[in-house]
Amino acid sequence: METYMIEQLAALAEHKTLSKVAEVLHISQPAISRSMQKLEEELGVKIFERTKNRIVLNEIGEIAAKHAQHILSAHRDMLYAVRESDRRRKIFTFGAIAPAPMWELTPIISQLYLGMGIHSELHETETELIQGLENDVYRVIILLHPLEDKDSTGNPLYISTPFIQENLALLVSKTHRLARKKSLFLKDLAGEKLLIHNKIGFWYQVCKTKIPNALFLEQNDLAALSEIANASALPTFVTNMSDRIGIQPSEKLAIPILDKEVNVQFWCICKASKKKDYAALLNAIALVQR
Amino acid sequence: METYMIEQLAALAEHKTLSKVAEVLHISQPAISRSMQKLEEELGVKIFERTKNRIVLNEIGEIAAKHAQHILSAHRDMLYAVRESDRRRKIFTFGAIAPAPMWELTPIISQLYLGMGIHSELHETETELIQGLENDVYRVIILLHPLEDKDSTGNPLYISTPFIQENLALLVSKTHRLARKKSLFLKDLAGEKLLIHNKIGFWYQVCKTKIPNALFLEQNDLAALSEIANASALPTFVTNMSDRIGIQPSEKLAIPILDKEVNVQFWCICKASKKKDYAALLNAIALVQR
DNA sequence: CCGTATTACGCTAGCCGTAATGATG
DNA sequence: CATCATTACGGCTAGCGTAATACGG
Numbered sequence: 001m002e003t004y005m006i007e008q009l010a011a012l013a014e015h016k017t018l019s020k021v022a023e024v025l026h027i028s029q030p031a032i033s034r035s036m037q038k039l040e041e042e043l044g045v046k047i048f049e050r051t052k053n054r055i056v057l058n059e060i061g062e063i064a065a066k067h068a069q070h071i072l073s074a075h076r077d078m079l080y081a082v083r084e085s086d087r088r089r090k091i092f093t094f095g096a097i098a099p100a101p102m103w104e105l106t107p108i109i110s111q112l113y114l115g116m117g118i119h120s121e122l123h124e125t126e127t128e129l130i131q132g133l134e135n136d137v138y139r140v141i142i143l144l145h146p147l148e149d150k151d152s153t154g155n156p157l158y159i160s161t162p163f164i165q166e167n168l169a170l171l172v173s174k175t176h177r178l179a180r181k182k183s184l185f186l187k188d189l190a191g192e193k194l195l196i197h198n199k200i201g202f203w204y205q206v207c208k209t210k211i212p213n214a215l216f217l218e219q220n221d222l223a224a225l226s227e228i229a230n231a232s233a234l235p236t237f238v239t240n241m242s243d244r245i246g247i248q249p250s251e252k253l254a255i256p257i258l259d260k261e262v263n264v265q266f267w268c269i270c271k272a273s274k275k276k277d278y279a280a281l282l283n284a285i286a287l288v289q290r
Numbered sequence: 291m292e293t294y295m296i297e298q299l300a301a302l303a304e305h306k307t308l309s310k311v312a313e314v315l316h317i318s319q320p321a322i323s324r325s326m327q328k329l330e331e332e333l334g335v336k337i338f339e340r341t342k343n344r345i346v347l348n349e350i351g352e353i354a355a356k357h358a359q360h361i362l363s364a365h366r367d368m369l370y371a372v373r374e375s376d377r378r379r380k381i382f383t384f385g386a387i388a389p390a391p392m393w394e395l396t397p398i399i400s401q402l403y404l405g406m407g408i409h410s411e412l413h414e415t416e417t418e419l420i421q422g423l424e425n426d427v428y429r430v431i432i433l434l435h436p437l438e439d440k441d442s443t444g445n446p447l448y449i450s451t452p453f454i455q456e457n458l459a460l461l462v463s464k465t466h467r468l469a470r471k472k473s474l475f476l477k478d479l480a481g482e483k484l485l486i487h488n489k490i491g492f493w494y495q496v497c498k499t500k501i502p503n504a505l506f507l508e509q510n511d512l513a514a515l516s517e518i519a520n521a522s523a524l525p526t527f528v529t530n531m532s533d534r535i536g537i538q539p540s541e542k543l544a545i546p547i548l549d550k551e552v553n554v555q556f557w558c559i560c561k562a563s564k565k566k567d568y569a570a571l572l573n574a575i576a577l578v579q580r
Numbered sequence: 581c582c583g584t585a586t587t588a589c590g591c592t593a594g595c596c597g598t599a600a601t602g603a604t605g
Numbered sequence: 606c607a608t609c610a611t612t613a614c615g616g617c618t619a620g621c622g623t624a625a626t627a628c629g630g
Contacts, residue, residue, distance in 0.1 A: 001293060001369070002292060002293050002294075003291060003292050004292075017608090017609070017610090018610065018611095019608075019609060019610085027597090028596070028597050030599095030610085030611075030612080031596055031597075032610095033610060033611060034595080034611090043372050044373070045373060045375075046376075050611095051603085051604085052602070052603040052611085053602080053603045053608075053611090054603095054604080054609070054610075055609090059375070059379075063371055063375055064372050067367060067368035067371060067372075068368065070367075071361060071364045071368065074360055074361045077357060077360075078291070078357035078358065078360075079291070079333065081353055081354075082333050082335050082337065082350055083333070083335060085335075085349070085350045086350055089349075089350065294620085307583090308584075309583070309584060309585085318622050318623080319585075319586090320586075320587080320621085320622075320623085320624095321620070321622075322585095323586060324586090324620075324621090325620085328620095340586095341585090341628085341629090342584090342586085342627070342629075343583080343585050343628045343629060344584070344629085345584085345585065
C-alpha cells in the first residue's frame with residue numbers, strides 16, 4: 001500500500017469522481033484509475049461499485065477511505081512533529097514568572113549558546129511554565145521556588161538552581177504622604193493611585209490581590225511608564241533589579257516593602273533528564289547570585 | 291514520504307543498524323542507506339547522527355520513528371478493517387438470546403440468502419447482543435422484547451419484528467411427585483434435581499435464579515441429555531419448540547409452567563439504517579409467528 | 581579482517597502521460 | 606456529444622542490486 005494510493009483514495013472519497021481527483025492532484029485520469037485498481041487488488045477486497053462509466057465507493061470502500069484519511073493525517077503529524085522539534089532545537093526558549101530574571105538570563109544564554117536564537121515568555125502563574133517544561137517547549141523555566149518532584153524510583157525529575165533575588169520598593173516623590181517612612185507594607189498602599197507596568201509576571205497578581213482598593217494605572221510601554229513616573233507625582237514600583245534596565249531614581253525616594261511575597265528568590269529549573277545539556281548554563285547561573 | 295521509507299525508518303529504530311534492517315526486510319544495505327538519506331532530505335531535518343561507519347537516530351529521529359511506527363500500525367488497521375468487513379459481508383451472522391429462535395431463523399436465512407454462510411451466537415444476556423448489532427458484528431439479533439430507541443431527530447434506530455413464542459414445561463415421569471399436577475410454577479420445583487442443558491441462553495439465568503435450592507445436573511451434549519432424560523426418572527424441561535429438533539415426550543408428561551418469565555415472545559431486531567437490506571427477511575419472519 | 585555505511589553504476593520495474601475506446605445520460 | 610472510466614502503448618523516473626570504497630573495533 002503505497003502513499004500515493006492512500007492519497008488518491010482519500011481524495012476520491014472527497015471528490016467522488018476520478019476526473020475531479022485527477023484535476024485536484026494534478027495527475028491524469030488514467031493514472032488514478034490504475035492506482036485504484038491496484039489498491040483494490042492489493043487489498044483483495046472489492047471496495048468499488050463500478051458501472052461502465054461510473055465508479056463509486058461501496059460500504060467497505062468508505063471504511064477504507066476513512067482509514068486512508070487517518071493515515072494521511074498521521075503523515076502530516078509526523079512532518080509537523082519533526083519540523084517543530086527541529087525549530088525548537090535551533091532556538092533556546094525559556095519561560096519566566098517575572099521580567100527581571102528573564103532580562104538577567106538572556107545575556108547569559110546568549111554568551112553560552114553563541115549564534116542560537118533566544119526566545120522567552122512571561123507568565124503570571126506557574127502552571128503553564130511547568131507544562132511548557134514538560135512538553136519541551138521551554139528548555140528551562142524561572143519560578144519562585146524549586147521543583148522537588150520525584151519519579152517512581154525516587155530520582156528527582158528536575159534540577160533547581162537558585163538564581164537572583166528581587167526586592168520590591170515603592171518609588172515616591174519627597175512630598176508624598178508616605179515619603180517619610182523608612183519601610184512599609186503593601187496594605188499601607190490601600191487606596192493609592194499606582195502606576196504599574198502590566199507585563200510583570202507574578203507581580204501583577206500580587207499587587208492586585210494584596211493592596212486593598214488601589215487604583216492601578218496600567219502602562220504597557222516601559223519607556224513611557226518611566227517618563228510618566230518622573231514627570232508626575234504618582235508613586236510607582238522599583239526593585240533592586242530596576243537599575244539593570246536603566247531606570248534611575250531621579251528626585252524620588254525608594255521605600256522598601258517588607259511583605260515576604262515581594263522579596264523573592266528566583267529558581268532556574270530544567271528537566272533532570274537534560275542535566276548534561278544544561279550543566280554549563282546552571283553553572284553560569286550559580287555565579288550571578290547576589 | 292513513501293511507505294517504504296516509513297517502513298525502513300521504523301525497522302531502523304527497532305534494529306539499530308542498516309545491515310540488520312536490510313536483512314530483516316530482504317533488501318540490500320545500499321537501498322536502506324539511500325532511503326534514509328532521501329527521507330532526511332524530504333523532511334528537511336537532520337534525524338541521524340552519522341560517523342563514517344555508524345548511523346544513529348538522534349532525538350528528533352526517535353520522534354520521527356515513533357510516528358513512523360504509528361503510521362504503519364494505521365496501515366495494518368486499514369488492512370484489517372477492510373478484510374474483516376469483507377469477511378462479515380460474506381457471512382450472515384446473527385445473535386440470539388435463546389436456542390429455539392436460533393434454530394428457527396437459520397433455515398429462513400438459508401433459503402433467503404442462498405449460498406451465503408450463516409453463523410449464529412447464543413448469549414445469556416442482551417448487552418453483548420445489542421453491542422454486536424451496533425458494531426455490525428450481528429446483522430440481526432433475537433431478544434425478548436422490541437428495541438424502541440430513537441435518534442436525536444426522533445426516528446427509530448431499530449426495526450423490531452415479533453418472531454416465535456416459546457412456553458416452558460416440565461417433563462416428568464408418571465411416578466414423579468408433581469406428575470398429577472395440571473400446571474405449576476417455578477417455585478414449586480424448589481429442591482428438585484433437574485437435568486438441563488447449559489447452552490440455553492436466557493433460560494439458564496431464569497432457572498438458576500427463580501428455582502430455590504434446586505440441584506442442576508448440567509449437560510452440554512443435547513443427544514446425551516435426551517438419552518439420560520428418557521432412561522432416568524429425573525425431570526427435565528421441554529417447550530413448544532422442542533419437537534422441532536426431534537425431542538419426543540416418550541413415556542413422560544409435560545406439565546406447563548405458568549410464570550411469565552418462561553412464556554416468552556421473541557423479537558427479531560435489525561438496525562433501521564439497514565431496513566432495506568433485511569426487509570425480505572423480516573417479512574419472512576412475520577409469516578412464521580405462531 | 582569482519583562488520584558497517586556510503587558512493588558509483590547500470591538495470592528495470594512500475595508509474596506516468598497521451599491517445600484511443602467504450603459507455604452513459 | 607460532453608463526461609466519465611478503462612485499456613493500450615511507449616517513455617522515463619526512481620528505486621534496486623552488484624560492486625567498489627572507506628572507516629573502525
